[in-house]
Amino acid sequence: MNVEQFQQLLAEKDIILSPKQLEQFELYYQLLVEWNEKMNLTAITDKYEVYLKHFFDSISAAFYTDFSAPLSICDVGAGAGFPSIPIKICFPHLQVSIVDSLNKRISFLDHLAKSLQLENVHFYHDRAETFGQNPKHREAYDLVTARAVARMSVLSELCMPLVKVDGYFVAMKAASANExxxxxxxxIATFGGEIEKIDSFVLPFEESERNIITVKKRKSTPKKYPRKPGTPNKLPIE
Known part of the structure; x- marks a missing residue:
């Protein structure tokens, strides 16, 4: 996907990028490649593929979720900033928090945010399990998202405790979503959630399946969740 295709396909979804936003994506790409030489941020460094599989794929959440309101968003395990930083570039009014367990990635994200002049972005070096038990962040976000972090039984335990009651958990998944x-x-039910919808689409050009699962939080998550670091993955609730 070249820059013109990226711009055009987003415009077809009523996401119109300004020259400044296009510059931010270009600088994002340059910094991603530059820092990737020093640390492992992504296996994808070809510009065409970064714009398709990282930038466009991240923004695809906005095709099915309304980001026009002033939402507070938490991105769990964002790695190199996906999906929340591309969404933030498109919707600058959003308040974005990212939690990641690797401090080197947080250093990259901090540098990235300063370079792109992003406001109202916060980065936290923490495990999702301990972050979800922190009173400052527990049930504090309108929307919590994650992309390709873990399977749904595990991911919901990491994300749902951070979602406000009546807020949303949006999981971005590949083809195995229904399973x-x-x-x-x-x-999902244990942590107070209810599946509201599943939106499926095909990533352009590559034509691989993508699924966006939207879970509404109906009631508070029991205090014992999330469990200690590592436990959700070892003993998922299924």
Whole structure:
């Protein structure tokens, strides 16, 4: 996907990028490649593929979620900033928090945010399990998102405790989403959630399947969740 295709396909979804926003994406790409030589941020460094598989794929959440309101968003395990930083570039009014367990990635994100002149972005070096038990962040966000971090039974335990009651958890998944959901329904309900919708689409050019799962939080998550670091992955609720 070249820059013109990126701009055009977003415009078809009523996401119109200004010259400044296009410059921010270009600088994002340059910094991603530059820092990737020093640390492992992504296996994808070809410009065409970064714009398609990282930038466009991240923004695809906005095709099915309304980001026009002044939402507070938390991105769990964002790595090199996906999906929240591309979404933030497109919707500058959003308040974005990212939690990641690797301090080197946080250093990259901090440098990136300063370089792109992004406001109202916050980065936290923490495990999602301990972050979700922090009173400052527990049930504090309108929307919590994650992209390709873990299967739904595990991911919902890491993300749902951070979502406000009546807020949303939006999980971005590849082709195995329905199978994962079958395994994850019990966990989602345990943490106070209810599956509201599943939106499926095909990533352009590459034509690989993508699924965006939207979970509404109906009631508070029981205080014992999330469990200690590592436990959700070792003993998922299924």
């Amino acid at each position: 994962e959901l079958d395994m994850g329904k019990k966990a």
